[in-house]
Amino acid sequence: MTDLKADPSRTDAVILVGGRGTRLRPLTVNTPKPMLPTAGYPFLQHLLARIKAAGITHVVLGTSYKAEVFEEYFGDxxxxxxxxxxxxxKEALxxxxxxxxxxxxxxxxTVMVFNGDVLGGTDLRAILDTHVAKDADLTMHLVRVADPRAFGCVPTDVEGRVLEFLEKTEDPPTDQINAGCYVFRRELIEQIPAGRAVSVERETFPALLEQDRRVYGxxxxxxxxxxxxxxxxVRGSSDLVRGIAHSPLLEGRTGEALIDASAGVxxxxxxxxxxxxxxxxxIGAGCRLDDSVVFDGVTIEPGAIVRNSIIASGARIGANARITDCVIGEGAQIGARCELQGGMRVWPGVVIPDNGVRFSSDA
Structure with missing residues (x-):
């Protein structure tokens, strides 16, 4: 292995942000997932800041769903x-x-490709350095996880060369999973069939192994x-706020809570x-907010308790309400003393009256 180092300034960054974010509905009804506020910034902005910090300056966003929102916000x-x-x-590819x-x-x-759904903390330069040092055609970021059964596993040999790509399995041979960040030699991208849907995991990567291309992890x-x-x-946002997940945008500002200067507590x-x-x-008097994400223009009335939840822009939470493990959509109104829990999702504009939903008796 050589001591060659990558040149990030001569690397393109490609970020795939075309998904519809259906698992996060109703938050994504009006907003693409990468643009949802996360620790005070659109989620995508944290990744862009990490890309800039690594020394990469040219970025191509592959968009689809509500594509115009990205350019309106980030411009050039x-x-x-x-x-x-x-x-x-124009169609899902x-x-x-x-x-x-x-x-x-x-x-x-050299082209570094990112999945726009992932919050990561890896050293991007280190991945590029591995790519150069191994003279790789493709380098994949692999992360070790405690339970790899829910992910695609990628075993490697002692040199770090990828041996195979395995779909989700009950008995994974390795704890290394595909982390959704890849460094391509540009010529490989040209070889991907144009104009039709292609899965890199199921089609492109296995083909590269069959061709004996230099694929490393x-x-x-x-x-x-x-x-x-x-x-x-919720967990990703709170990890950013607390500094567990690093973002250049939050340098020196992490802690138990982050409150916009224009908010009132x-x-x-x-x-x-x-x-x-x-x-x-x-935020009214006597409220408790624990591990939660409160978007812009939200009103939480006195005595409310909100845990592990997302409260979207313009929503109102009534006095002494209890919200646990919920998603409250834009402009929704939750009445006083309501109790919402267990993964409930309230769609934008829905109004629940005082005492309208409870799990305990109305004492």
Missing amino acids: GSEMGLEIEYVVE GTGGGIRNVYDRLRHE HVDHAYWRDMGRPDDF AAGSILVGGTWVGRGSE
């Missing part, structure tokens, strides 16, 4: 010191098709979380567990 990327281009998928779809915008021979124990479900979204309220409170939100 210059405010972040990046150069961002956008490519829209899968991971491989999505990567092939941006081929014409690539500028460099970069294995680490870095922070990694798929943000696709509400419980993971009344005396006697307790905000813990990595809670985030967004712009213009109002």
Whole structure:
């Protein structure tokens, strides 16, 4: 293995952000998942900041669902010191098709591809260095997890060369899973069939192994979380707030809670567990917010308790309500003394009257 180092400035970043985010509905009814507020910023902005910190400046976003939202917010990327281009998928092309779809915008021979659903903490330069040092055609970021059964496993040999790609299995031979970040030699992307749906996991990667291409894994124990479900979204946001997951955007500001400067929090309220409170939100006296994400313009009336939940923009939570493990959609109104729990999802604009939903008797 040589001591060659990668040149991030001569690397393209491609981020796949075309998914519909159905597992996070109703939050994604009006907003693409990568644009949901996460510890005070659109989720995607944390990844873009990590890409910039690694020294990569040219970024191509592969969009589809509500594609216009991304460009409206990030523009050409210059405010972040990046150069961002956008490519829209007219129809669902899968991971491989999505990567092939941006081929014409690539500028460099090294291309780093990111799954826009993943919150990660790995050293991006280290993955690039592995790619260069191994003279790899493809380098995959592999992360070790305690229970790999729910993921695709990727065993490697002592040199780090990938041996096979295994679908979810009850008895995985390794704890290494595909973490959704890849470094491609550009020519491989050109070889992906254009204009149709292609899965890199099921089609592209196995074909590369059959062709005896140099496919390597970069294995680490870095922070990694798929943000696709509400419980993971809440945990990911709170891990960012507490500094467990690192983001350059939150440097020096992490703690038990982060509260936007324009939000109002009344005396006697307790905000813990990595809670985030967004712009213009109002938290009444005697409230407790634990491990929760409160978007912009939310009103939480006195005495309410909110745990492990997401409260979307403009929602109102009534006095002494109890909200646990729930998703409350935009503009919904939850009446006083209501009790919501166990994964309940309230759609945007829904109004639940005072005492309208309870699990305990109305004493």
